[in-house]
Amino acid sequence: MQDLKRMVHKLNQAVEQNKHIIGAAVGCGLFAKYAEIGGADLILVLNAGRFRLMGYSSTASLLPFGNSNEMVMETGIQEVLRNVSSIPCIFGLCATDPGIVLDDYLDEIRDVGFSGITNYPTVGLIDGVFGEALQEAGISFDREVAAIHKASEKGLFTIAFVFNEEQAAQMAAAGAHIICAHLGFTKGGSSGVKLAISLEESAALSDKIFNAAETVNPDIFKLVYGGPVNSPENAEYIYNHTEAMGYIGGSSFERIPTEASIIRVTELFKKYQEVKSENKQLRQQLDLHTAIKQADYVRYITSYVTMHLHEPITFDHLSKELHLNRNYLSQLFRKKMGISFSEWLIQTRVGTAKDLLKKEHSSIQDIARQVGYEDASYFSRLFKKETGMTPSEWKEISHKNNNTPRN
Template identity: 70%
Template sequence: MHTPTQIREKLLEAAASQKPIVGAAIGCGLFARYAEAGGADLILVLNAGRFRLMGCGSTASLLPFGNSNRMVMDIGVQEVLRQVRHTPCLFGLCATDPEIELDSYLDEIKEAGFAGMTNFPTVGLIDGVYGEALHEAGISFDKEVEAVAQAVRKGLFAVAFVFSPEQARRMAAAGADVICAHLGFTQGGGTAAKGSLSMEEGIALSQSIFRAAAEASPDAFKLVYGGPVSSPEDADRIYRGTDAMGCIGGSSFERIPTETSIVRVTELFKRYEEVKSENKRLRQQLDLQAAIEQADYVRYVTSYVSLHLQEPVSFDALAKKLHLNRNYLSQLFTRKMGMSFSRWLIRHRIQTAKEWLRSEEGTIHGAAARVGYADASYFSRVFKKETGLTPSEWKERQERS
């Protein structure tokens, strides 16, 4: 297991090489494995990560949907610690849990194989009347400060989520190795919380937090989490505007990328033929433009025909588009392609029709329309003349092979 000294040395190395320190807040073994593969410096096991996997969003981590500490212990021991080989794993501790005796529970965390802890879920995310009621009931941020102090004394690495300069000062004085400016739940994606801080507000709050922390502990590492930071570009803006040395990401590392990837891949499977056609058309348009710029007249003709294959094609009209004599263009075409334009056009149409017929939905009428034949019977006669088979016979032979 990593010691606090080893972890600090690792983070100092990252800072010395001018690389941001990255912590990945996750909720399952799979994400932990690939966060480590991507180079994460710290892995935080939080109950919010599990709720994100359920599609609930991180806000569910603050509601009574199960025992947070038991959830994190189960995820950590059964999944994360089995998958992660070289990266320190931190336990997301609900320090205000009335079912635990803090001192002995910290021992359990250490014995389980966790290198450290962080205060999550945190009452720092709860304000207003409810927040005041919790404080009056003794369920306050004070217990989280106490948990960090005890964890440090027991040889655990401690990451402290804080929401104000005063909290930062207290956590730094308690010995927290990392002060992380928590800017609220992450913006972006399908289950994101609304109404988070703006980037400018996040920069101002982060810097005030870091200044306060430095007063009590100049050597504490300074990170940011959440709010407007949902991409590497956002993180870079925070780094340039504050003393932040890196970031911790939850939604930005697993929920948002997973949402977009699953949607994109599912759509690709569902619309593959359509997407393939769109990509092919785009390439044809780019090729057509390049041919115009390079005065490559034959390439222009072939690109234009490919792009408008469903429409009637007139070689005379193409010559006029290029402001060329028809006979001169015909000679250029025959010399470069080794055949006349009319012969090439038939072959090109038949070859394109074959591509359509290979697909499950590729009907003869559909193939004819796609390559510019309004009469499917005439298309069939041309197809047989070129291939020796009718479109139906050709398609059956392809299905058998």
């Protein structure tokens, strides 16, 4: 019980200091080790992590590809527990497993060194005909609630993944220390789900879940997991729009960054010279990411527009991308650039068109499209308003100047 009190006290301290609680769901000792070094507050050992290491999607965690509890126990004993020294490790318990005696198995989980449990894999992810069949067979979410209740009674720390308000209230009443709004499988990467609810929908759902849990236990910790929350920026949006105190990530911490890193490093070794020559686009992308990290929103806008000049661009779209109030962003832009966004966009498009007219033999229509105007007539009128000349006149004068012999 003393260990449990210390855990709760430490998490409360983090919340009081406005530090987000971070749980890293891992599938091997190496990832657990570096998550601890990175500052994670909790390590969750889940069967989904093992499947990700095999190259499968996390959805494999719900299919009969292996014994979930045996996989987690083996990974915990052989890899994770021996690599993590200072933060609690949580066992991903398949509570609906008919092959365990729950009371005895919880004792075994505690005795090998785990500090708590979470209900994963969870039947809460299964709906439709199969979900109904499981319910009829008695393989229900109620078993997961019972496991959380029993673990809490034994002094184990408990994290409850829930999908709606009713489940949140059940888990809070069962004694869960953390209620985690499960927003679905994580979006992103080559094996991640392609469809997920939006950030706005995620925030609304999380709020309902948190309110239901808080009604039962005002002291419960509130976290989110999965869905579109796959980056620090998206997590920040959830923090700003809900009462979330932190985030649990699996794919976001290991699969997605590992995929990108391995692919990129392999490409660099394989075709270094080719990669060197593509630096212009890469630099633009890096500038974009750096701008976001530094909260330089105006720099983000100018970099984004440069990369997407040929596309329709609206200030509303940019403000939504950055999750900022449109009027606030507009004021920031005018303050830094000295002109409005619409004025700057026209100047940028016309300036790019002038450069293209100097050196290209493309038609006016083609150049108009390259700078974002489908209507060549409208482009020509705008160009003349800005420069005092039509695009054709500008092109002709530019070519004459280029061909004039110099003494």
